[in-house]
Amino acid sequence: MSSLEIRDLHVAIDSKEIVKGLSLTINSGEVHAIMGPNGTGKSTLSKAIAGHPDYRITQGDVLLDGRSILELEPDERARAGIFLAFQYPSEIPGVSIANFLRAAVQARMAEGEELEATAYYKRLYQKMDMLKIDRKFTSRSVNDGFSGGEKKRCEILQMAMLEPKFSLMDETDSGLDIDALRIVAEGVNTLRGPGLGVLLITHYQRLLNYIIPDQVHVMYDGRIVKTGDKSLALELEARGYDWVKTELAHA
Amino acid sequence: MNHPTALDTETFDTAVENPTVGIDQAVGDFTYDVKYAFDAGSGLGENTVRYISSVKKEASWLLDFRLAALKTFYAKPMPTHWATKDLDNINFDKIRYYLSQGQTPKRTWDEVPDDIKRTFERLGIPEQERKFLAGVEAQFDSEAAYSNIKEIVSKQGVIFMNSTEALREHPEIFRKWFGKVIPTGDNKFSALNSSVFSGGSFIYVPKGVKVAQPLQAYFRINAENFGQFERTLIIADEGSEVTYMEGCTAPKFTTSTLHSAVVELVALKGAKIQYITVQNWAPNVYNLVTKRGLAHEDAEIKWIDCNIGSRLTMKYPGVVLKGRRARGEVISIALANDGQHQDTGAKMIHAADETTSTIISKSISVGQGRATYRGQVHIPKHLKGCKNNTECDALLINTNSRTDTYPAITVRGDSHAVQHEASVSKVNEEQIFYMQQRGLTEGQAMSLAVNGFVNDLVRQFPMEYSVELKRLIDLEMEGSVG
Incomplete structure (x- = not known):
């Protein structure tokens, strides 16, 4: 049982504060959704947790199993069990998905320990079968010339192979078509289980038709302003984000 | 194989640093003392050339060839009007031009610095070769490892020997093309090589013979072949095929700071030659090499060239497409790290109808490294149906990395197809x-x-x-x- 605790987190880009005191705890096995209007700091939150150098944490803490990860390099955070499914994953021309994942798996092994190729491919193919991904897919260069759906598939496959403790899935405003949406949803539902905690960042409620979250948080102006179960998402869908704004104004 | 390992002693003033960077060019230097059976001393002159020729017991025509080349070397200016000024830092008087087989070196494996051992380890260089590359063994016992290759190819009538042997034992075969693809006066460094050359491989592949396995310079490594001025000539007779590989990825630890080779390839009608080079020079080496092939009718010459390390590399493998439908190809990778300048490229000289050439060049500049692509494609007006495709891509790693591209494409006439693409990207x-x-x-x-x-x-x-x-x-x- 693991926990990811975000404690009064403040994040700035350059000198502009974007996340303004956000607290949230996710435990293994839970799926949390964060919803909110554009520009409210949802993506910033996920990048900051993953350790992107452009995102400066000015206050607060992020703890993985009770220990702060803020002093760790991005790769150390990744190896500690934090996975970020990117909204816009980078292309790596000339590097096949199979080789990329192999390097990532190798990076998680102890020094001097060599990855065993046969076992690696066996596991890779198992995961691909599980996610219904064609075998030919992994010989393509990472995200190079991929459609939106293929990029999502690539992210989900990496998540399946790297078996993180927590996955931050940044789906905000990515204009996912229905195929891409299904890929993400089916992937999360397949991988969902007692060993994985998910933070699902989404702008639209429709993704939550496929993935039923344990908790829904509404984020506005750098903070979580409302928390509830999946019915909150439906209410948001019906009443729009203006409802949240108005409610806030009255509070 | 042309690693100049620890065969040389001091050749340059330590004061002559690369002026563009403040790093210590002596890093990577690695020497030990060896007594040589023959040593021409340092400095260049007629005596040096006569000495080399006499040690090799050469025919008089060869001595005359060397002496004429020396005159040409003196007469030729440095190519500084287009090339880097760093060439001026070469001090020809401090270079030792000839060293023959040494005695057993005194260095033991225990004395080899740990970081060098680690490098070998991580590159996966075989144990036996490590000792040779580190200068623990003067001779690489390659006969045992590769003699079967030699046996197989000699059964096919292939001649594969060093330049001295080949010119002495088979002048009727080699003299015809020796110095013909790259004339002595091609440039100052080809003239220098022509006057003091030693080592290198001479290969003749008879008509119709297809050599199945790549011939490696590995298999007869000895001190002389690690020389700085090796000379290689490969003749593929009609319809034959051969692949030659030189170098390896192990860094060469040496203080010999000038490497100037001449490599000539001759592909007769319908023959195919593929020449593969992978070199990783110590960061104090000037690597100034002239490589050119002559492709006759329906022949194909392909250079695959990988340059890593050195202080300055200037190398532009070329193909003269002399016969109809001849094909030429240059594939090159250059990696310029801090303080290094990789000035590489290709030359394609179309001299017959329906000839095709391809150039693909990729360079990587790291830190203050500088990569320059220099290409020359020449298609004259009177020819018909020639094709060239040039692609050069540069990757910059750091913000202070540098790359330049100088493509010179001269195409006259209206029945040719020429394509040129270039890109620069940054990680x-x-x-x-x-x-x-x-x-x-x-x-x-x-x-x-x-x-x-x-x-x-x-x-x-x-x-x-x-x-x-x-x-x-x-x-x-x-x-x-x-």
């Missing part, structure tokens, strides 16, 4: 962050990006070379972050 922060987020360190991420960039070319190298090359890129990239 970007988002890409690195993406890879780090998957658990790779910044250095590993950088290596992977670079390996990806050259991947399509590396795949054309023989298996063992491509594996070594990947590891070498990993090593080179390690220092590039932070």
Whole structure:
């Protein structure tokens, strides 16, 4: 049982504060959704947790199993069990998905320990079968010339192979078509289980038709302003984000 | 194989540093004292040339060839009007031009510095070769390891020997083309090589013979072949095929600071020659090499060239497409790290109808490294149906890295097809962050990006070379972050 605790987190880009005191705890096995209007700091939150150098944490803490990860390099955070499914994953021309994942798996092994190729491919193919991904897919260069759906598939496959403790899935405003949406949803539902905690960042409620979250948080102006179960998402869908704004104004 | 390992002593003033960077050019130097059976001393003159020729017991025509070349060398100016001024830092009086087989060196494996041992280890260089490369053994016992190759090819009538032997024993075959593809006066350094050359491989492949396995310079490594001025001539007779490989990815530890080879290839009607080079020079070496092939009717010459290390490399493998439908190809990878200048490219001289040429060049500049692409494609007006495709891509790792491209394409006449594409890209922060987020360190991420960039070319190298090359890129990239 693991926990990811975000404690009064403040994040700035350059000198502009974007996340303004956000607290949230996710435990293994839970799926949390964060919803909110554009520009409210949802993506910033996920990048900051993953350790992107452009995102400066000015206050607060992020703890993985009770220990702060803020002093760790991005790769150390990744190896500690934090996975970020990117909204816009980078292309790596000339590097096949199979080789990329192999390097990532190798990076998680102890020094001097060599990855065993046969076992690696066996596991890779198992995961691909599980996610219904064609075998030919992994010989393509990472995200190079991929459609939106293929990029999502690539992210989900990496998540399946790297078996993180927590996955931050940044789906905000990515204009996912229905195929891409299904890929993400089916992937999360397949991988969902007692060993994985998910933070699902989404702008639209429709993704939550496929993935039923344990908790829904509404984020506005750098903070979580409302928390509830999946019915909150439906209410948001019906009443729009203006409802949240108005409610806030009255509070 | 042309590693100038620890065969030389001091050749340059230590004061002559690369003026553009403040780094210590002596890093990578690695020498030991050896007594040589023959030593021409330092400095160049008629006596040096006569001495070399007499030690080799050469025919008088060859001595005359050398002496004439020396005159040409003196007469030729440095190519400084277009090339880097760093050439002026070469002090020809301090160079030792000839050293023959040495005695057993005094250095033991225990005395080899740990970082060098580690480098060998990580590059996966076989035990036996490590000792040779580190200068623990003066001779690489290659006969045992590779003699079967030699046996097989000699059964096919292939002649494969060093330049001295070949010119002495088979002048009727080699003299005809020797110095014809690259005339002595081609440039100052080809003239220098012509006057003091020693070592290198001479190969003759008889008509119709297809040599199945690549011939490696490995298999007869000895002190002389590690010379600085080796001379290689490969003649593929009509319809024959041969692949030659030189070098290896192990860094060469030496203080000999000038390497100036001449490599001539002759592909007669319908013949195919593939020449593969992988070199990783110590950061104090001037690597100034002239390589050219002559392709007759329906013949094909392909240069695959990988340059890593050195202070300055100037190398533009070329093909003269002399016969109808001849094909030429140059595939090159250059990696310029801090304080290094890789000035490389290709030359394609179309001299017959329906000839085709392809140039693919990829360079990587790391830190203050500088990569220059210089290409020349020449298609004259009177020819018909010629094709050239040139592609050069540069990858910059750091903000202070540098790349330049000087393509000179002269095409006259209206029945030719010429294509030229060039690109410059930079490894970007988002890409690195993406890879780090998957658990790779910044250095590993950088290596992977670079390996990806050259991947399509590396795949054309023989298996063992491509594996070594990947590891070498990993090593080179390690220092590039932070």
